[in-house]
Amino acid sequence: MQVVVAPGAEGTGRVRVLPSGPETAVGDLAGWVAATEARHSPRWVLPSADALYPDLLAAGVPVARCHDLELTEAILLAFAGTPKRPRNLAAAWARLHGLAEPDDPPPTSRGDQPALFEAAREPVPAGADPLEAAAAVYADQLRRIDDTPHPDRLRLLVAAESAAALAAAEMRHHGLPWHADVHAALLTELLGPRPSPGARPKVLAGLAEEITVAFGLVGAPESRQVNPDNPASVVRAFGRAGIEVPSSRAHVLREVDHPAVEPLLRYKELARLWVANGWSWLETWVHGGRFRPEFVVGGVVSGRWATRGNAALQLPRALRTAVRADPGWSLVVADAAQLEPRVLAALSGDRGLAEVSAGVDLYARLADEAFGGDRQQAKIAMLSAMYGGTSGSAGALLATLRKRFPGAVGYVEQAARAGEEGRLVRSRLGRTSPPPSEGWRAITGAAAADEGAERRSRRVARDWGRFTRNFVVQASAADWALTVLATLRRRLAGTEAQLVFFQHDEVLVHCPAALAPRVSAEVAAAAEEATRLVFPGTLVNFPLQATTVATYADAK
Structure with a gap:
């Protein structure tokens, strides 16, 4: 059973059971979806799960399956060799009718969203009906998939990508358990007290002085001073010392024999922590004991995820100690070995x-x-x-x-x-x-x-x-990892276990401690199932090792 959804104003909407069911107007879209999900568990045809599903979750309405029109359109456009064309519903409908394609809109800020489902309502060109447009685009996408050399594979990719969009919204909804006090204490330990605006933390300021001393620039004119935050300044400083370096990258500096190298490398490491995950990051992204990243499914051409401004995919190992399970709960961390x-x-x-x-x-x-x-x-x-x-x-x-x-x-x-x-x-x-x-x-x-x-x-x-x-x-590794994620999500449905983090080939599940052995078993089963689906008949072993810990840092 497939149901196409067109959100309306103030929590309303219109729906249609495909392929030829009548249009139904509903005054409470979330309530109607919940009741239909419980009775039929259909595949929901959504213009964009990223725009619609967070509101359903906020209303307490999770769903099992969907077909994300926007993500599918991106896959099919890339398959045809035209990845830069707009992928939104309006553009897909316009292409069907030979009309001008409207650009993709900028991402919606969930914090600024004024009303339920407001972010999910998008205009369709030439006054076309959004419900009719979604149904037409869905039918066209199924036809285009059928016309490919390996339609079964592409169907699996679309299903995994759409399930990933649901999982990403659920991860933000549940949040990664995060102890802000542990994070703040670690920043103070590594960087010193929080500095005033525009100033360096105490430890970075001290390292900057060490670098100045190492280059023999104490008391030198400002034009000759070295700024460790400026790569060109560092390169010039080495040049004045008689050492030509092509850049100030860490791997280059490690090959240089000079007393400034050690404090420079330490400075670069700590400055990265301060800028990317310092006090401002903590205040912006961690609330109520949860870090709620905004993942962008398919944000990289290879199929890997990206994020919107929160650096979730580059969390320093030092900060993993702040990721701690709730009392009575555990973290099950699964990582694919040499994927x-x-x-x-x-x-x-x-x-x-x-x-x-x-x-x-x-x-x-x-x-x-x-x-x-x-x-x-x-x-x-x-x-x-x-x-x-x-x-x-x-x-x-x-x-x-x-x-x-x-x-x-x-x-x-x-x-x-x-x-x-x-x-x-x-x-x-x-x-x-x-x-x-x-x-x-x-x-x-x-x-x-x-x-x-x-x-x-x-x-x-x-x-x-x-x-x-x-x-x-x-990209094939991303195929496998997304299929694991989709499979594991399905296997954990109906339990208290929560998928809370995903990074390339690693997944985190937050669950009651008593449930951890079952979650670990489901992780292994999901890896085996994904391998059968993506690489049927292969002899290759794809181990996905699960570790149960109280703190993320203990998983490595």
């Missing part, structure tokens, strides 16, 4: 690499198989295969890997050649890489005027090939 190499093994069908994946530590097994037990060499070789690295020892290690596992290395090299030729590549389920820009095509397609232009053309082509080489692996 991308396993995905490559499953994608390529390389039996040898599949056998290597049997253990939890794939790199250790790979080292024993091909690199004389040297785990670091095995890791460098695998990363070189997936990211196209050839500098230093990577080239020779990659050659060893290619000889031992030709199917796996050949798979990513084929994707790299496709990128170098300007062709699209796809993930296992059909998520599609963006096409290169017109500027790229101009550089690579024009006849070389001289040797320099030829070198530039080859370099630009290789750069895009490195992107597509990794895209097929990273």
Whole structure:
């Protein structure tokens, strides 16, 4: 059963059971959805779950399944090689009728939303009826999916992406349990007392002085002073000391022998904490003992999530100690081990690499198989295969890997050649890489005027090939991880367990302590089910290890 929904004003709405049910006007949309969900558990056809579902959750109405028109449109536009076209309902309807496509609206601030479902109501061009438009776009999307070479895979991707949109809204609704006092105490311990506006924290100010002393700039004119927050200033300071560095990045500085390096590296680490997750962040994002991130499902072209301004996907390890389960509850933290190499093994069908994946530590097994037990060499070789690295020892290690596992290395090299030729590549389920820009095509397609232009053309082509080489692996890993998330969400339905966090290949569940063993079992079962769905018949092992802890920091 599919039901298309068009929200109205003041909590009202109109609904239709597809394909040909009558339109029904409802005075209490949330109440009608709750009753219909309880009786039929339909698939809800929503213009945008991100816009509508938070209001249903606020009204106490969770739903099990949906088809998100906006997310599906984005997948299908990318599949057709036109990812930059607007994906909102109005634009999708306009394309069906040969009309001008309205731009996607900016994200809605939930805190500023004036009324129930207000964010979910969007205009449709030329006065079209929103309910009719949603039904028409849904039918068109199903047709376009059926017309693809592997419609079953794309249906799974759309279902997982839509379920992810529901899960993201639920994660924000439940919130990640966060102890603001622990966070604040950690900031004081690492940075000193909270500074006045415009001033550095005490510890950063002290490190800045150490850096000045190390460069011998005490008492120097302001024009010669070094500002550790300014990369160009740091590079100039090293230059005046007779050391040429291409940038002030940490990996560059670690190769430099100078007394300023140690305080600079420490400064960079603590400054990042202060700016990204300092006192202002704490006041903005943590309320009532919960951090409520705003996830953007499919926010990255590979299918990984992004966030709106809250840095949820870059939480420093130091702050994980502030993430603590409520009394009587536990955190179940599940993390996929070496996901991308396993995905490559499953994608390529390389039996040898599949056998290597049997253990939890794939790199250790790979080292024993091909690199004389040297785990670091095995890791460098695998990363070189997936990211196209050839500098230093990577080239020779990659050659060893290619000889031992030709199917796996050949798979990513084929994707790299496709990128170098300007062709699209796809993930296992059909998520599609963006096409290169017109500027790229101009550089690579024009006849070389001289040797320099030829070198530039080859370099630009290789750069895009490195992107597509990794895209097929990273996007397929996102396919698997999203399918795990959707499957686990379904398996935990009806329990008190709450999905509260998701990051690439890691998921956190907050649940009553007595429920933790069942949650751990469901995590393992979800990984097995996702593997069967995404890579049917594969021999590759995809372990998703669950750990039950009271504090997030204890999971690592």
